[in-house]
Amino acid sequence: VSDPARAALDAKVLAWMREPACLEWPQEEERFDRLACELFTFQFERCAPYGRFCARRGRTPGTVRSWREIPAVPTGAFKELALRSFRAEEAVHVFRTSGTSAARRGELHLDTLALYEASVVPSFVQHLLPELVRGIPVGPASAPPPRLRILAPTPAAAPDSSLSHMFGVLLRELGARGAIGPSGFDLDAGELQFRGWLRALEDALEHDAPLVLCGTAFAFVHALDELARLGMHLSLPAGSRVMETGGFKGRVRELSREALYGLLEERLSIPSSAIVNQYGMTELASQFHDSVLRFPGTLRRKLAPPWARVRLVDPATGDPVPPGEIGVLVIHDLGNTSSVSAVETADLGRQVEDGFEILGREPGAEARGCSLAAEEMLAGSGPA
Amino acid sequence: LSASSAREVSDALGRVRGCGKTLRARPRSETLCVLAQVLDRWRDPTSKTRQSLDHMLPEATGFSREVVRAGLAHALGGWTDEALRALVQRELGGGAGALDRGAVLATGFGSTSVLLAGALPTPTLLAILAPLVVGSPVLARTSSSDPVTARLVAASIAEVDPELAACVEIVEFAVDDFAAMEAFLSAECVVASGSDATLSAVARRVRPPRRFVGYGHRVSVAVLGSEALAPPSLLETCARLVFDVGLWDQLGCLSPLAVYVVAAEPPQIEGLAMGMASALAQAEVKLPRGRTPTSASAAFARARAEAEMRSAAGQDVDVYGLPTDPWCVVREDSAQFREAPLYRFVRIHPVADLAALPGALAGLAPHLAAVAIDGFGANSPKAAELAASLGASRICAPGRMQAPPLGWHHDGQGVLTPLCRFSDVESD
Numbered sequence: 001v002s003d004p005a006r007a008a009l010d011a012k013v014l015a016w017m018r019e020p021a022c023l024e025w026p027q028e029e030e031r032f033d034r035l036a037c038e039l040f041t042f043q044f045e046r047c048a049p050y051g052r053f054c055a056r057r058g059r060t061p062g063t064v065r066s067w068r069e070i071p072a073v074p075t076g077a078f079k080e081l082a083l084r085s086f087r088a089e090e091a092v093h094v095f096r097t098s099g100t101s102a103a104r105r106g107e108l109h110l111d112t113l114a115l116y117e118a119s120v121v122p123s124f125v126q127h128l129l130p131e132l133v134r135g136i137p138v139g140p141a142s143a144p145p146p147r148l149r150i151l152a153p154t155p156a157a158a159p160d161s162s163l164s165h166m167f168g169v170l171l172r173e174l175g176a177r178g179a180i181g182p183s184g185f186d187l188d189a190g191e192l193q194f195r196g197w198l199r200a201l202e203d204a205l206e207h208d209a210p211l212v213l214c215g216t217a218f219a220f221v222h223a224l225d226e227l228a229r230l231g232m233h234l235s236l237p238a239g240s241r242v243m244e245t246g247g248f249k250g251r252v253r254e255l256s257r258e259a260l261y262g263l264l265e266e267r268l269s270i271p272s273s274a275i276v277n278q279y280g281m282t283e284l285a286s287q288f289h290d291s292v293l294r295f296p297g298t299l300r301r302k303l304a305p306p307w308a309r310v311r312l313v314d315p316a317t318g319d320p321v322p323p324g325e326i327g328v329l330v331i332h333d334l335g336n337t338s339s340v341s342a343v344e345t346a347d348l349g350r351q352v353e354d355g356f357e358i359l360g361r362e363p364g365a366e367a368r369g370c371s372l373a374a375e376e377m378l379a380g381s382g383p384a
Numbered sequence: 385l386s387a388s389s390a391r392e393v394s395d396a397l398g399r400v401r402g403c404g405k406t407l408r409a410r411p412r413s414e415t416l417c418v419l420a421q422v423l424d425r426w427r428d429p430t431s432k433t434r435q436s437l438d439h440m441l442p443e444a445t446g447f448s449r450e451v452v453r454a455g456l457a458h459a460l461g462g463w464t465d466e467a468l469r470a471l472v473q474r475e476l477g478g479g480a481g482a483l484d485r486g487a488v489l490a491t492g493f494g495s496t497s498v499l500l501a502g503a504l505p506t507p508t509l510l511a512i513l514a515p516l517v518v519g520s521p522v523l524a525r526t527s528s529s530d531p532v533t534a535r536l537v538a539a540s541i542a543e544v545d546p547e548l549a550a551c552v553e554i555v556e557f558a559v560d561d562f563a564a565m566e567a568f569l570s571a572e573c574v575v576a577s578g579s580d581a582t583l584s585a586v587a588r589r590v591r592p593p594r595r596f597v598g599y600g601h602r603v604s605v606a607v608l609g610s611e612a613l614a615p616p617s618l619l620e621t622c623a624r625l626v627f628d629v630g631l632w633d634q635l636g637c638l639s640p641l642a643v644y645v646v647a648a649e650p651p652q653i654e655g656l657a658m659g660m661a662s663a664l665a666q667a668e669v670k671l672p673r674g675r676t677p678t679s680a681s682a683a684f685a686r687a688r689a690e691a692e693m694r695s696a697a698g699q700d701v702d703v704y705g706l707p708t709d710p711w712c713v714v715r716e717d718s719a720q721f722r723e724a725p726l727y728r729f730v731r732i733h734p735v736a737d738l739a740a741l742p743g744a745l746a747g748l749a750p751h752l753a754a755v756a757i758d759g760f761g762a763n764s765p766k767a768a769e770l771a772a773s774l775g776a777s778r779i780c781a782p783g784r785m786q787a788p789p790l791g792w793h794h795d796g797q798g799v800l801t802p803l804c805r806f807s808d809v810e811s812d
Contacts, residue, residue: 048697049696049697049698050693050696051696052697053689053692053693053696056692073689074686074693075686076690076723077689077690077693077694080690080693080697081694081697314678315678315681315682315684315685316676316684316710317708318707326678327678328682344685344686344689346682346683346686348679
């Protein structure tokens, strides 16, 4: 990072991300607000389209008094524009969205991967391996370290996939700390390596090593279909768990999250209390995870790391919705120093206690007219 | 309203089938006479039917009261006794019964199930009346977006002729109630409106010799030549287009989602965009936008913000209106079709000349319903031919898009002919 102002900001955010983990993970409102406003001032000046967008909405560093007033960019803008807060020639990496429902793919341009990578491990550990934060073993006291099996392409096979990169970082960092046992990817060239995956599961069973099965929901469906075809049921070692992410849109087979969790329990003996959904997107550095392992026995909700915030807003007014009501998710992610930190997602959600839940389209919302929403039409027509 | 069970749906179908014998025994002229009186009631703003619609439809569907009133008055104006008879004459010939079209016998099916969709009332009215015209009794499933209209259609028939009204039953059940749907789809003819996915799913379950008639989701656009943008015409053009946009909040397949401006200078296009914005703002007084679901508001706000971002990035794009306005106009820099979030969101695209129009609309062609055309002077027939060649089933003037004639070839099909079996009776 060549820009001294940016380097200073990155250093502050990185320091936060690298602080020793504790289960409470205090949100530190003042610290977040101060850093978010500093970052807004920086991005307002360095990312010209964003600066003009904000100015036209009457939001400038002079008028914004709190992180809640920082204008958010819709995720669709990442499909149209390279939203950079650095010079184009300094880019070191570009992550791209999977592009399952539109011809264009969203892009996140980065001049450093440091923040992206630094945010991954603490969030994962807090929500998938909270025992490490508590200083206790994962699974039974005598169990060897947990093993990660990843149902996603490797970073080499999908260099522009932020998800693959995230898994690569997890294997590298947790492996270097000795926090995990033999682990690896089980997708090759987009194909599930079922036999290898199964061998890895059976080996873990043999050694009583807890498994952390990670991957896209779609890949899990494939693996579970294979198990069903073979009539197999595995009772994975105590302490095993699942992290699933992503949806099914544009894929061959869709099923509800409840159905997926039912199949995971049926075929792998993983109860839903040990299944964590991760909510993330290419346009963001940080991820959000279900609370079920971190705070067992409490209401399932998604929790943010301290350097990110979620607002639920009324899309018609931009005002926050009352707690419990449906709104659009707006995410403020301090990890996004290289692009724009405030992103308006295409998802609806609802606040749940100190977290939130993601909702699909409004329940029971049939189309009110016969006019085709063009997004649907464009998806059906394929690339123009 | 309580959901009908599979048994209730099956029983209802059995009852209408039974009534069908009486219906087919009637002279068609008698049925037409009753249906013409029903249409009279629907056209009369003081009738009990219209008052019920005025009262119940806004709450049930989310449309504003003003839109419901204006939309019904506009759409039903031409749905007269004469229009109904002309439709029958055109599609079935003049015969009053057995030997239609001289030597062709048109027979309605033993029963017709009508799977209604959406919240617009006039398609629901026609969908229930059309099978009756051909002598087929009707079992209709209401749309969850409009639980009101189908029952009012049945009630308005009952006011005129209880015997004919017995040939119509309305049921309500969840689309994922497989058993109820199976019973519903066991009619001899099934008419369904909805998304491509819905139609495919229904079509798979209606096997020959039963008849399936599908009406898919569609889009409409306006295409303007420079004559429509000249100062004397511009205000009128904008007012007419905004009327088409405002009625039913762009949710009908005949609402223009985009305006293509052919061979116009940039100031003319900007003038149109400003005029449309101004007219949409004014329309809020007389035709306010209705209720907007959160997901739709979100899509609307997102599309607007994305256009703002492109403009801020230096693209030749302008966004008119404030983020909190219940309408939006975006002047685009190219003919490329973009996401249309509906609910009064209009994009204006430049097109170099008429020859470039097919290319501009090519992506829309499989989904095209109506094209409003204006401002081409002597080239108007050519513009209309181009639109027709792209698949538009209706070409009309701005301001008329929401008033399709009773005989409009919806999706390019006849109104009555898909609901009949034809038998050719040779003279020797």
